[in-house]
Amino acid sequence: MRDRFPICIALLVLTLALAAAAPAAAQAPRLANEPVLLPVAADPTVAFKVAFTIGSQNDPAGKEGLAYLTGTMMAEGATRKHGYPEILKLLYPIAAGYGVRVDKELVTFSGRVHKDNLEAYTGLLLDAIREPAFNDGDFARLKQRTRDFIEKTLRYSSDEDLGKAAFYGAAFAGTPYAHLNAGTIAGLEAITLDDVKQFHAKHFTRETVVLAIGGGYEPALVERMLRELALLPAGRPAAVAAPTVQAPEGRPVMIVRKPGPATAISFGFPVGVKRGEREFYSLWLANSWLGEHRNSSSHLYQVIREARGMNYGDYSYIEHFPEGGQRSVPPPNVPRRRQMFEVWIRPVPNDQALFALRAALREVESLAKNGLTQDQFELTRSFVSKYCLHYAVNTEDRLGYAIDDRIYGVKSPGHLEGFRRNLPRLTREEVNAAIRKHIRPDRMWVAIVSEQADSLAARIAAGTPSPMSYGSPKPEEVMAEDKTIEAYPLGIRREQIQVVPVDAMFAR
Amino acid sequence: MRCRLLIGLLLLLAAPPSWAGVFPYTYESNTLDNGLKAILIPMPGTGLASFYSVVRTGSRDEVEPGHTGFAHFFEHMMFRGTEKYPGPVYDRIVTSLGASGNAYTTDDYTCYYMTVAAADLEKVVELEADRFQNLSYKEPEFQTEAGAVYGEYRKNRTQPFSVMFEAIQDRAFDVHTYKHTTIGFEKDIAAMPTMYDYSKSFFKRFYRPENAVLIVTGDFDAKAVMALIRQHYGNWKKGYQAPAVQAEPEQQGERSVEVAYQGRTLPMVTVAWKGLGFDPSSKELAAAALLADLTFGETSPLYRELVLEKRMAQRLFPGFRLSRDPGLWAVSAMVAGEQNVEAVKTAIDQAVARMQETPPSAEDLEGLKRRQRYSFVMGMDTPDRVASGLARFVALSGGIESVEALFTAMELVTPEDIRAVARKYLTPARRTVAVLKGVQS
Numbered sequence: 001m002r003d004r005f006p007i008c009i010a011l012l013v014l015t016l017a018l019a020a021a022a023p024a025a026a027q028a029p030r031l032a033n034e035p036v037l038l039p040v041a042a043d044p045t046v047a048f049k050v051a052f053t054i055g056s057q058n059d060p061a062g063k064e065g066l067a068y069l070t071g072t073m074m075a076e077g078a079t080r081k082h083g084y085p086e087i088l089k090l091l092y093p094i095a096a097g098y099g100v101r102v103d104k105e106l107v108t109f110s111g112r113v114h115k116d117n118l119e120a121y122t123g124l125l126l127d128a129i130r131e132p133a134f135n136d137g138d139f140a141r142l143k144q145r146t147r148d149f150i151e152k153t154l155r156y157s158s159d160e161d162l163g164k165a166a167f168y169g170a171a172f173a174g175t176p177y178a179h180l181n182a183g184t185i186a187g188l189e190a191i192t193l194d195d196v197k198q199f200h201a202k203h204f205t206r207e208t209v210v211l212a213i214g215g216g217y218e219p220a221l222v223e224r225m226l227r228e229l230a231l232l233p234a235g236r237p238a239a240v241a242a243p244t245v246q247a248p249e250g251r252p253v254m255i256v257r258k259p260g261p262a263t264a265i266s267f268g269f270p271v272g273v274k275r276g277e278r279e280f281y282s283l284w285l286a287n288s289w290l291g292e293h294r295n296s297s298s299h300l301y302q303v304i305r306e307a308r309g310m311n312y313g314d315y316s317y318i319e320h321f322p323e324g325g326q327r328s329v330p331p332p333n334v335p336r337r338r339q340m341f342e343v344w345i346r347p348v349p350n351d352q353a354l355f356a357l358r359a360a361l362r363e364v365e366s367l368a369k370n371g372l373t374q375d376q377f378e379l380t381r382s383f384v385s386k387y388c389l390h391y392a393v394n395t396e397d398r399l400g401y402a403i404d405d406r407i408y409g410v411k412s413p414g415h416l417e418g419f420r421r422n423l424p425r426l427t428r429e430e431v432n433a434a435i436r437k438h439i440r441p442d443r444m445w446v447a448i449v450s451e452q453a454d455s456l457a458a459r460i461a462a463g464t465p466s467p468m469s470y471g472s473p474k475p476e477e478v479m480a481e482d483k484t485i486e487a488y489p490l491g492i493r494r495e496q497i498q499v500v501p502v503d504a505m506f507a508r
Numbered sequence: 509m510r511c512r513l514l515i516g517l518l519l520l521l522a523a524p525p526s527w528a529g530v531f532p533y534t535y536e537s538n539t540l541d542n543g544l545k546a547i548l549i550p551m552p553g554t555g556l557a558s559f560y561s562v563v564r565t566g567s568r569d570e571v572e573p574g575h576t577g578f579a580h581f582f583e584h585m586m587f588r589g590t591e592k593y594p595g596p597v598y599d600r601i602v603t604s605l606g607a608s609g610n611a612y613t614t615d616d617y618t619c620y621y622m623t624v625a626a627a628d629l630e631k632v633v634e635l636e637a638d639r640f641q642n643l644s645y646k647e648p649e650f651q652t653e654a655g656a657v658y659g660e661y662r663k664n665r666t667q668p669f670s671v672m673f674e675a676i677q678d679r680a681f682d683v684h685t686y687k688h689t690t691i692g693f694e695k696d697i698a699a700m701p702t703m704y705d706y707s708k709s710f711f712k713r714f715y716r717p718e719n720a721v722l723i724v725t726g727d728f729d730a731k732a733v734m735a736l737i738r739q740h741y742g743n744w745k746k747g748y749q750a751p752a753v754q755a756e757p758e759q760q761g762e763r764s765v766e767v768a769y770q771g772r773t774l775p776m777v778t779v780a781w782k783g784l785g786f787d788p789s790s791k792e793l794a795a796a797a798l799l800a801d802l803t804f805g806e807t808s809p810l811y812r813e814l815v816l817e818k819r820m821a822q823r824l825f826p827g828f829r830l831s832r833d834p835g836l837w838a839v840s841a842m843v844a845g846e847q848n849v850e851a852v853k854t855a856i857d858q859a860v861a862r863m864q865e866t867p868p869s870a871e872d873l874e875g876l877k878r879r880q881r882y883s884f885v886m887g888m889d890t891p892d893r894v895a896s897g898l899a900r901f902v903a904l905s906g907g908i909e910s911v912e913a914l915f916t917a918m919e920l921v922t923p924e925d926i927r928a929v930a931r932k933y934l935t936p937a938r939r940t941v942a943v944l945k946g947v948q949s
Contacts, residue, residue: 043889045886045889084816085816089875092806092879094882095883096882112886114882137819152773153773156948158666259770259771260666260771262662262663296599296602297603308652309653309656310659312656312663328610347666349662382603382606383604383606385606388606390623393556393890394889471654472648472651475648
């Protein structure tokens with residue numbers, strides 16, 4: 001147990017050593033941020049992350065999607081040296097590539113290559129970051145793809161992600177977090193190629209870049225990468241204030257009217273804990289008990305799926321967790337200064353939607369009121385203390401976590417080590433105190449995707465009971481509990497319910 | 509017991525000289541008296557261990573009418589516990605281990621996996637051995653789980669590609685069970701709650717040691733783990749009953765299907781040819797795997813034309829999946845607007861015709877082979893990825909040797925072999941063409 005995260009420690013020691021040993025170059029430009037290094041001598045591959053401390057929060061008003069489009073053009077477009085088809089040809093035989101993740105506060109380019117091919121790869125990666133061509137063809141292709149993603153995929157082919165996006169949009173309305181990372185339809189329409197070029201020059205600078213390298217590399221590689229990235233333009237973009245978000249009065253509901261046989265539900269409220277703080281690990285533990293992602297240990301999963309067979313899964317979060325349908329553990333490099341407690345109910349049959357909402361809300365309220373029992377606390381602590389081993393199983397993910405530590409300001413030895421250090425010392429009382437302080441479901445946003453939007457709105461407002469019926473016998477205790485759930489008070493007034501046609505979502 | 513340097517040997521055979529011994533994983537393959545095979549791949553220093561149970565039964569084995577989707581449904585039931593470890597107890601133990609685990613079902617196999625701290629591997633062996641031999645559940649639990657499966661079906665139905673492949677498999681096959689997708693037809697899913705007795709027979713027929721393979725990877729002592737496997741699985745009784753999967757007759761002429769997606773989406777085009785069943789030593793199969801990328805991959809002239817230059821397609825990708833029996837070799841495009849559907853179909857035809865006419869350049873073929881080798885090695889970096897990367901090979905062939913055989917066959921493929929496979933298999937008479945459009949688009 002004691003040596004569980006030796007690599008993270010080595011990484012930080014090395015980072016500090018390199019910083020101390022760096023010669024004070026007279027006039028040569030240098031990066032504002034020290035590199036993150038994770039040497040693994042036996043690894044035949046090298047992993048890279050080149051992150052920029054900017055994101056979709058930096059999109060100018062009316063040009064939502066600009067950071068996303070810029071990052072995507074860098075990762076999937078031509079450079080001044082090579083056309084994009086040529087880049088694909090060069091990367092192909094070395095089985096390498098570089099992708100980009102654009103989030104609210106961070107744009108991260110990631111890739112990995114066998115060390116046989118380092119020279120060829122790093123040249124292409126650096127070109128993409130420093131010297132993108134930003135040509136008309138790539139612009140038209142990627143802009144249209146982004147638009148189609150919003151208009152076709154998100155609005156019509158992915159109810160689960162639509163529900164989550166609706167929730168986040170409502171919760172962060174009026175802030176730089178409100179729009180999708182991919183932007184809005186109007187914003188994308190307004191963006192010109194010149195906007196992209198200017199955004200790149202202003203935001204992808206040597207003041208915003210963080211270089212991270214891990215695996216079987218030689219020190220000379222780090223020096224070269226630092227030297228090359230120091231040729232990025234200078235400049236620090238204007239700081240974007242963290243969104244100010246207060247929990248709403250009551251429980252405003254957004255129902256997205258969209259045809260389909262099933263209903264997706266998300267709800268939640270702001271949660272003000274931060275990685276590295278002891279209280280964060282208390283709340284993480286509590287949330288793990290309530291709704292560990294893609295895990296049958298989740299209490300919500302047990303209540304809604306396991307006992308009643310209503311859907312495919314039910315989870316909750318205290319940090320943003322994108323790509324929930326594809327990933328089993330949290331992705332690195334989505335750091336945010338404002339986080340939501342969020343419940344995700346995967347699609348349920350339309351006629352069970354109201355019951356599912358009540359069942360989930362009742363469980364959250366029960367947790368807020370009663371906290372965890374000693375048994376629940378101990379079992380979940382045992383679970384999290386081991387499960388966190390899966391969060392970063394390879395060098396690339398460890399690099400990602402190390403970058404996030406920088407962004408969150410988590411001190412050495414970092415967030416992952418924080419689980420190991422904090423969990424054994426936590427007490428049930430401490431966890432329950434964190435629950436009482438932060439789990440406040442009396443004030444929350446609810447987002448629902450349903451074709452029965454109007455009748456659902458009416459039933460929610462009227463508090464109409466939502467009795468369940470099953471095609472198979474259920475245990476007596478389940479049937480008895482159903483009686484309580486079906487009439488569980490929602491406390492939502494009609495004027496708090498907004499019905500939005502799906503085509504109006506993400507329009508501007 | 510056999511102990512070999514699979515990947516090291518593979519690289520010696522396949523890679524540039526400097527690659528020798530880069531990934532010196534050794535492995536042991538042992539077969540118990542009851543037919544259960546266990547493949548152990550120690551990866552010292554990782555601190556983790558992955559335990560994969562591969563049952564060589566998937567939706568291919570659903571031969572009885574009205575039971576499509578049952579292999580997948582049964583996968584769900586495997587989490588309902590035993591007399592020794594009833595569902596809640598099993599869940600509690602797995603929770604206390606902090607295991608990262610789940611299961612999935614495919615056309616040809618079902619896979620259960622768990623990754624844990626290496627020190628907990630012993631408990632995992634005991635738990636998994638118990639549920640594979642002593643699964644026990646009551647009818648109400650069975651019926652409740654059917655609801656969760658229906659929920660998974662509903663989730664999938666919002667994805668146009670799922671709808672597309674359900675239609676194209678149905679159209680392309682007449683009698684073989686590849687006619688249905690793994691999740692099954694909706695009417696069969698709706699009827700699942702009535703099939704409790706059938707589920708018991710399903711377990712008895714298919715969940716048998718001679719139809720299963722264990723893959724264990726990670727930080728452990730192989731001898732000790734093998735002893736545990738013998739201890740806990742040694743009494744598992746034989747009794748596998750192979751299903752009578754009907755061979756698909758040779759397709760006589762092109763087929764097509766138009767698919768209506770109940771929503772809004774970009775149109776999609778899939779062209780799927782009848783392929784070959786898995787034979788790792790088959791040069792034709794190896795050539796087909798390479799042909800797919802050369803003709804439809806992201807460095808192909810077709811991709812460049814449709815996606816990057818003319819922008820008539822937003823996505824284009826091949827899907828020549830390895831399958832136990834002859835399955836479908838497909839190329840799919842997400843088309844940028846209905847006005848481009850015919851042009852995309854024509855461009856796919858032309859790309860196939862070009863490959864049938866002119867072999868790929870030796871340089872392109874060598875580049876692809878090189879890519880395959882690097883991809884394989886780079887994918888082997890964690891216990892979970894090693895085990896998951898091998899699972900399909902193990903399921904299709906029963907062992908790990910097929911990986912080496914297929915890569916060796918690939919090395920021998922020439923440009924002319926690629927052209928020959930294109931000519932022989934990518935013919936109109938062997939193909940089904942599907943076009944999907946959104947009804948609200």
